[in-house]
Amino acid sequence: MLRYRDAFRPGLVRNLLSGLPGDVPGERHRTRQPRGSTSAAGGHDLGMAGANVLGRVGLWVAAVAVLGATVAVAQPPSMIKASSFEVLMRWAPLLLWGFSFNILISIMAMGIGTVAGVPVGIAQLSRARPVRIVSSAVTQLFRNSPWLVLLFLCVFLLPFEIRAFGLRVPFPDWAKATLGFALPVMANTSEITRGAIQSVPTGQWDSARALGLSRRQCLYLVILPQCVKRMLPPWMNLYSLIAMSTVNASIVGVSEMITLTSQVHAAEGSRPELLAPLYAFALACFFIYCYPIGKWTQVLERRYQVGW
Secondary structure, three states, X not given: OOOOHHHHOHHHHHHHHHXXXXXXXXXXXOXXXXXXXXXXXXXXXXXXXXXXXXXXXXXXXXXXXXXHHHHHHOOOHHHOOOOHHHHHHHHHHXXXXXXHHHHHHHHHHHHHHHHHHHHHHHXXXXXXXXXXXXXXXXXXXXXXXXXXXXXXXXXXXXXXXXXXXXXXXXXXXXXXXXXXHHHHHHHHHHHHHHHHHHHOOHHHHHHHHHOOXXXXXXXXXHHHHHHHHHHHHXXXXXXXXXXXXXXXXXXXXXXXXXXXXXXXXXXXXXXXXXXXXXXXXXXXXXXXXXXXXXXXXXXXXXXXXXXX
């Protein structure tokens, strides 16, 4: 039976507080202290035991706090939603790289189409009837065909590689898309060239022939130099249309600006509130690029206008 004086035994108090049954070994054989000093020693031991309990509670509280902080830090980034401005700033370099690819495709398509279209336009005015018929048929075919259909034909009908002399030359989708955009450029440039040649007054032909020049010499030395300023405004307008139409390349899998914009939207969790900012950024890029071209075209039209 527990006696009053046993309650002040330090070993027994420590066992009761820690939840362990029994007594602490070696405590039974302690030398009994005088009654006068028992209460003082017992009070000191109780204070020590209480401090130990408080220390353990403090450790548990600290452990819980550290665990909570660790869980908070370890939360995935998707739990924290960035604003539309932050998303645009984060992905702007990638989107601008895609926009530069759109510009590259438009420049290449315009160059290929112009080089092919000018001779076709001259051939429409040839004296040989078969040449006129063929060149006119090619011009009207590609000029009056939907650009998206021509793009699909080039991408899905052309091979993905060209084999020549034992070599395999890859033919990527962006090159096919460039060729698909070059076909309508060729047809429209052909019409621009034909119209510019026919707009030159016939007196220029007569004057050149009076100097003893042949028809070919009249065309290349007298007529075509005058056609350049007449062709430049509509040619620039055509380029502006091609630059804006390069977004159709995203339909066939070319990694241009619109394709990258959709990928960025998917990477940000397909949040509906990001649709308008992302595509508005793409719209702003094309507007900033094409609007000065349109204004410059108007300036050239006023400068090079021809009186009838």
